Amino acid sequence: MKSTIKRLDHQVICGIVESGSKVLDLGCGNGDLLHLLAERRGAKAQGVEVNNEAIHACVEKGLSVFHSDIDSGLPYYPDQSFDYVILNQSLQEVKKVETVIAEALRIGRKAIIGFS
Numbered sequence: 001m002k003s004t005i006k007r008l009d010h011q012v013i014c015g016i017v018e019s020g021s022k023v024l025d026l027g028c029g030n031g032d033l034l035h036l037l038a039e040r041r042g043a044k045a046q047g048v049e050v051n052n053e054a055i056h057a058c059v060e061k062g063l064s065v066f067h068s069d070i071d072s073g074l075p076y077y078p079d080q081s082f083d084y085v086i087l088n089q090s091l092q093e094v095k096k097v098e099t100v101i102a103e104a105l106r107i108g109r110k111a112i113i114g115f116s
Contacts, residue, residue: 008115009088010036016112017041024048024107026070026100027090031058038063046082048074052068070103071096077107088114 005011010033015022020042028047031054036055037043040080047065049055058065071094085108087100093116094100104111 005036007032009116013037013088013112013114014040017043017084020044020079022046023084023086023087024028024077024082025088026074026104027087027093028054028056028058028063028065029089031061031063031065033086033088034058034063034065035061053069061102070094070100072101073099074107077103080109082108084108084110084112086112086114088112089116091115 017037023037023043025047027050028034031047034045034047040043047058048068048070049065050069055065055067082085086105087104089092091113
């Protein structure tokens with residue numbers, strides 16, 4: 001049984017991401033959006049998060065997540081290695097906005113940025 005989409009931003013993003021896409025969520029938090037994309041869209045989902053408790057929540061959901069500070073750049077990801085790079089509710093937390101956006105556009109074919 002599929003879970004109900006509780007957040008409007010997650011519903012919108014889920015509607016944008018094409019089925020079977022490779023998705024990287026920068027600042028993925030507890031992984032709710034990644035889990036939803038994997039479940040609803042069959043996405044090959046991966047996250048990057050700096051908060052240890054959030055990482056544990058992702059792992060409990062069976063998600064692939066890496067511990068990293070996105071402000072430091074993401075040099076270990078090859079160019080265009082994801083269909084979508086998502087920065088949902090996380091861009092306002094970074095210090096190097098231009099660098100993070102440039103990295104998102106380098107790594108992904110498309111970027112989705114969400115604010116509250």
